[in-house]
Amino acid sequence: MDNAERALLDLRAMDELASMDSPYHRLSPLSKLVMTIVYILITTSFHKYDLTGLLFMVIFPLLGYQFAMIPVSTCFSKLRGVLPLVAAVGLLNPLFDRVPVFRIGRITVTSGMVSMITLMLKGVFCLMASFLLMATTQIDDLCRALRRIHCPRVITSLILLTFRYTSVLLDEVSDMTQAYSLRAPGQKGIHISAWGTFLGQLLLRTMDRADALYEAMMLRGFSGEFHYAAGKRSSRYSWAVTLAVCIAAVTARYINIPAFLTSLFI
Amino acid sequence: MLIFENVCFSYPGGSPVLEEVTFAVRNAEKVGLIGANGAGKSTLLKCVPGLLTASGKITVSGIEVCREKLADVRRKVGYVLQDPDNQMFMPKVIDDMIFGPVNYGLSREEAEAQADKVLEDLGISRLRDRYNHRISGGEKRMAAIATVLAMEPDVMLMDEPSSSLDPKNRRALINTIKKLDKTMLIASHDLDMILDTCSRVVLLDGGKVIADGECGDILHDRELLEAHCLELPLSLL
Ligand SMILES: Nc1ncnc2c1ncn2[C@@H]1O[C@H](COP(=O)(O)OP(=O)(O)OP(=O)(O)O)[C@@H](O)[C@H]1O
Ligand SMILES: [Mg+2]
Numbered sequence: 133m134d135n136a137e138r139a140l141l142d143l144r145a146m147d148e149l150a151s152m153d154s155p156y157h158r159l160s161p162l163s164k165l166v167m168t169i170v171y172i173l174i175t176t177s178f179h180k181y182d183l184t185g186l187l188f189m190v191i192f193p194l195l196g197y198q199f200a201m202i203p204v205s206t207c208f209s210k211l212r213g214v215l216p217l218v219a220a221v222g223l224l225n226p227l228f229d230r231v232p233v234f235r236i237g238r239i240t241v242t243s244g245m246v247s248m249i250t251l252m253l254k255g256v257f258c259l260m261a262s263f264l265l266m267a268t269t270q271i272d273d274l275c276r277a278l279r280r281i282h283c284p285r286v287i288t289s290l291i292l293l294t295f296r297y298t299s300v301l302l303d304e305v306s307d308m309t310q311a312y313s314l315r316a317p318g319q320k321g322i323h324i325s326a327w328g329t330f331l332g333q334l335l336l337r338t339m340d341r342a343d344a345l346y347e348a349m350m351l352r353g354f355s356g357e358f359h360y361a362a363g364k365r366s367s368r369y370s371w372a373v374t375l376a377v378c379i380a381a382v383t384a385r386y387i388n389i390p391a392f393l394t395s396l397f398i
Numbered sequence: 399m400l401i402f403e404n405v406c407f408s409y410p411g412g413s414p415v416l417e418e419v420t421f422a423v424r425n426a427e428k429v430g431l432i433g434a435n436g437a438g439k440s441t442l443l444k445c446v447p448g449l450l451t452a453s454g455k456i457t458v459s460g461i462e463v464c465r466e467k468l469a470d471v472r473r474k475v476g477y478v479l480q481d482p483d484n485q486m487f488m489p490k491v492i493d494d495m496i497f498g499p500v501n502y503g504l505s506r507e508e509a510e511a512q513a514d515k516v517l518e519d520l521g522i523s524r525l526r527d528r529y530n531h532r533i534s535g536g537e538k539r540m541a542a543i544a545t546v547l548a549m550e551p552d553v554m555l556m557d558e559p560s561s562s563l564d565p566k567n568r569r570a571l572i573n574t575i576k577k578l579d580k581t582m583l584i585a586s587h588d589l590d591m592i593l594d595t596c597s598r599v600v601l602l603d604g605g606k607v608i609a610d611g612e613c614g615d616i617l618h619d620r621e622l623l624e625a626h627c628l629e630l631p632l633s634l635l
Binding site: 147148150151272341344345347348350351352354357 | 473493
């Protein structure tokens with residue numbers, strides 16, 4: 133299986149994950165969207181030295197994955213390509229910020245190290261939350277939810293078509309590389325002399341396919357509205373859950389819960 | 399009712415693909431559109447819902463096809479594309495089937511009930527909850543036909559509906575077409591299917607209407623067919 137094909141399966145697998153059924157899948161798309169945005173905003177707003185406070189925030193995605201019946205490892209295995217980038221964000225902090233905070237044995241922990249870890253965790257937590265949203269909500273439902281909060285039609289159509297376009301693109305890449313390798317046995321990848329024509333063809337073919345798909349949608353009455361996502365019944369508790377999560381997250385932001393709990397016992 | 403009057407078309411920078419095409423499909427009539435590869439069959443069908451803009455006049459159920467009326471026209475027309483890969487864009491077969499009806503105002507339950515009936519008629523209920531990217535070419539073709547039938551259009555256009563179907567599915571398709579009381583224009587190389595389902599045939603070659611008449615007359619005319627790269631239907635040999 134070549135890379136494009138694998139990427140395509142990954143993308144399709146998201147669709148499949150999203151059409152499963154679980155308590156979390158059943159929450160209304162809009163409430164999930166709001167919950168995710170609030171979570172991300174609060175998580176990123178933690179102070180850069182507030183590592184212990186931030187740690188508590190991992191509870192939310194972990195619970196989410198439990199209720200969605202998706203193993204957390206799915207998220208990490210699918211996002212393994214992006215994770216190092218996210219984690220790399222804070223790498224330089226320890227170089228600039230060398231104020232010692234405490235010592236563990238002979239190692240001095242500096243504030244730069246703390247802020248590096250905080251930054252990394254923020255990135256990872258936000259990724260986990262966004263992945264959870266994508267893995268439990270179909271793209272059409274999400275677009276419809278966005279339309280309901282008056283997000284302009286141009287934007288929702290763009291999101292939807294980008295998603296579809298990506299799968300068409302990957303589809304064509306895998307078809308073309310297959311056709312190529314069948315007639316160029318023994319060659320690894322595509323020879324550099326063929327890249328120009330290959331890319332040109334790819335562009336033309338995907339444009340044609342994307343056009344045809346868009347036409348097919350128009351022929352069946354698509355006008356930028358997402359009617360067909362309507363009527364899927366979502367749980368009555370959606371907004372209650374969202375409200376509870378938001379309150380808990382805000383509380384965790386202003387009260388350092390791990391510290392609070394330790395203070396109860398010590 | 400579907401009327402073509404002096405329809406001409408050429409792709410940008412190309413020679414004419416359709417020249418002065420004139421014929422009509424009466425209400426509830428089934429017409430076969432035949433012709434060699436490149437004769438212009440698909441091009442003619444694409445002009446009906448305005449995917450291509452031809453000169454001349456095309457009328458669908460009394461509405462003239464023009465930019466302002468496209469939405470009305472498209473609502474009346476069901477179009478099975480030549481390539482089913484282009485027809486299906488939702489994750490699951492059932493999602494695709496309710497896409498059209500729901501856009502036109504049905505509730506999800508109504509649309510699903512309608513879709514289930516179509517699936518049963520075609521004998522492919524087992525495909526209902528399958529993923530589009532995990533079904534075979536022929537299954538996808540059947541599903542694509544089902545998505546269009548579920549819209550209950552007034553006028554049906556089909557481009558090679560029977561290609562890549564196994565004999566059983568082909569038979570199911572033929573029976574469904576026969577049962578439907580709709581205006582239909584079917585472009586196909588499957589002359590036996592045309593013979594089985596249509597009452598009239600239009601023969602295209604080089605973008606011109608060469609012959610237009612009773613199905614029996616044209617499909618029995620060996621000389622005419624062979625002169626335009628076609629052969630007698632197998633059942634008549
Ligand atoms: N996008 C295009 N751009 C330019 N020319 C085209 C395009 N599509 C088709 N043609 C040309 O128009 C002519 C008619 O094509 P069309 O697809 O209508 O044929 P067809 O009768 O459907 O053939 P087939 O039986 O192979 O499906 C052909 O000569 C073809 O080369
Ligand atoms: Mg064709």
